[in-house]
Amino acid sequence: xxxxxxxxxxxxxxxxxxxxxxxxxxxxxxxxxxxxxxxxxxxxxxxxxxxxxxxxxxxxxxxxxxxxxxxxxxxxxxxxxxxxxxxxxxxxxxxxxxxxxxxxxxxxxxxxxxxxxxxxxxxxxxxxxxxxx
Numbered sequence: 001x002x003x004x005x006x007x008x009x010x011x012x013x014x015x016x017x018x019x020x021x022x023x024x025x026x027x028x029x030x031x032x033x034x035x036x037x038x039x040x041x042x043x044x045x046x047x048x049x050x051x052x053x054x055x056x057x058x059x060x061x062x063x064x065x066x067x068x069x070x071x072x073x074x075x076x077x078x079x080x081x082x083x084x085x086x087x088x089x090x091x092x093x094x095x096x097x098x099x100x101x102x103x104x105x106x107x108x109x110x111x112x113x114x115x116x117x118x119x120x121x122x123x124x125x126x127x128x129x130x131x132x133x
Contacts, residue, residue, distance in 0.1 A: 025049075025083040029076075029091025033099045036076045040069040045076070050084030077103060 027049060035045035043058030063069030075081050077099055081089045091099070 023085075023087045025085070025087040025089045027083050027089045029079075029089050029095050030099070032081055032089050033073075033076045033091075033095075036069075036073045036081070037103065040072055041066070045072055045081075049081065049089070073103075 032045055032048060035048050039045065040058075041063030043055035043063070046052075046055030046058050058064060058068055058072075061068070064071075072081070076089070077096070079088070079090060079096060083089060
């Protein structure tokens with residue numbers, strides 16, 4: 001006897017189930033990415049996607065103490081963000097590439113600026129005692 005994969009759940013038509021699984025949101029990928037990146041600690045991305053309850057929680061916890069903000073940003077960049085109806089927010093390949101490049105560039109520039117600031121602080125701490133009073 002041959003084993004077949006299980007059929008659609010409780011009377012669902014297989015075409016309806018397939019269409020529901022591949023449904024995409026009418027929300028903008030770029031807007032979702034910018035909200036998640038720039039205002040994600042305040043839950044604005046969640047409010048934009050229609051997830052008011054988790055938006056309020058994210059707002060009250062300041063982006064889940066930064067962890068929730070980072071997770072939502074990565075989910076958006078990975079094209080896995082979903083709206084309140086469970087539909088994926090899909091961006092074009094060009095939008096995704098631009099979002100990844102801009103995010104990576106800002107992160108790298110942040111690291112560089114942090115290193116430069118730390119180096120300058122260290123040098124000034126070392127040089128100030130050497131200056132004549």
